[in-house]
Amino acid sequence: MSTNLPSGNSIPLLRFWTRRYAGVLIAILIFLGIIAGVWIKVNENQQSFQLLQTRAEQLSVSYIRSTEVLQSQPSSSQDELHIPPSTPAVPVTPATLATPAEIVRPVAQDFMQIFTEEGHNLINFSSLDISLSETLAETPTTIESVLGGNSTKEKVKIKESTWLRVGIPLSKEGEVIGALYLSTPSPEIFLDNIETYGFLVLIILGIAFGGWLVIYHLSRKLILPLHQLTEAARQVSEGDYSPNLPSTTKVKEAELQQLFSSFEVMTKRLQQLEQMRTDLLAGVSHELRTPITSIRGMLQAVQGGIVIGETADQFLVTTLEEAKRMQKMVEDLLDFASLESSAIHGEFVLLSLSEVVEEAIQQVHAIENFKNIDIDVSPSIKPLKIVADRGQLKQVLLNLLMNSAGAEANKITLNITIEDKKLNLDILDNGKGIATPEIPYIFERYYRGDSKRKKKQGLGLGLPLSRLLAEANNCELLLVSTTPHETIFRLIIPIE
Structure with missing residues (x-):
């Protein structure tokens, strides 16, 4: 017997699923890693802006306080420190910055600008080179919004570098008296967080490898019994019906x-x-x-x-x-x-059940070996009318009677009961019963059995044929009970 061998392009199930799982897992982890990297970048920018705005707010508070201190000093001192609005703003260094600017110095890498309520640049403070400071000192486009009482955040591209800039209004007693801008270089997120990214990559690789090991182990555990089943199927295909x-x-x-x-x-x-x-x-x-x-x-x-x-x-x-x-x-x-x-296909007509039963009994009695069998029929059968194919129904009854007669029965009784619009015709005989191991197979085609009940001649088609004929007439044939001295078959016939 030939067997179907796997095609040349097939691969083992374990390799197929572990490779596929590993590919899907790595793709998912790379996608999650990209999302995590973007999130880190966005979060870092937000934190940088938040920190820059916090420093700007602190500087604004310091500036307001310093102006209040100056206003409380003698007028001569104020004149010495007064910077006319018409004077163009120039970068102020820590060495030349006088009060109040020295009180509001930002950190070294920051660039601070203060504007009056009319939008004039009052102070530029920077420790950077002059060219870069002059570029940053240009009046921001958002000045009107800040002087209107709104805070702003923006990124500024200067030469090859990117700066973060926040603008906040300077308020005194609820009135805006100016604007303060604070700028700082945008942090190099990758360089600053190289350890974080490295740790993230290690986590992704660890999860991928651990997940692959888990799926490999589970796949091996699942595939092992499948291998055993495959081997058993091969044995069955070769004619061995008792595989391991x-x-x-x-x-x-x-x-x-x-x-x-x-x-x-x-x-x-x-x-x-x-x-x-x-x-x-x-x-x-x-x-x-x-x-x-x-x-x-x-x-x-x-x-x-x-x-x-x-x-x-x-x-x-x-x-x-x-x-x-x-x-x-x-x-x-x-x-x-x-x-x-x-x-x-049957020819279904309305017929008398008692007439069909009598015809079947006469055919049984016409056989030399069975003519002395006593067959009793319940009197209640006479008025019953059913719809069925006459020849097929008679064949079913004849097969059942022959089956009982072949079991060395000398008395057969046909009883009638009616329940739930169904007629139960029980064929009871006192012949040899059916052996318990044979019961599941009595309606199998060609099954003849080993018990004394089987007919000495025939092909083992009597009961299977009877069941098929019964089903063709919308009836049901089943074995009700069997003992060494009595067997009951039941034919269930639908009635109106």
């Missing part, structure tokens, strides 16, 4: 337990079907060869004049009976195949 399967108690997963249990049931079923197929070939060979041999021998005896007179006539009658039996077996095979393929 792990015990379901050793498999913890419910789905795998169900899979192994179903596979085990399937192998037993296949083994049973294979045995039935073997029995069928043997049975068909025997059942057909025996009557053919008998017919041939008896015809040769008559033809050769070995038997004459009444004996020759009896030989011809027996030959005819054997030919009829062969015809019946062939018809059973053809009918069963036709019923399985739904090729036979």
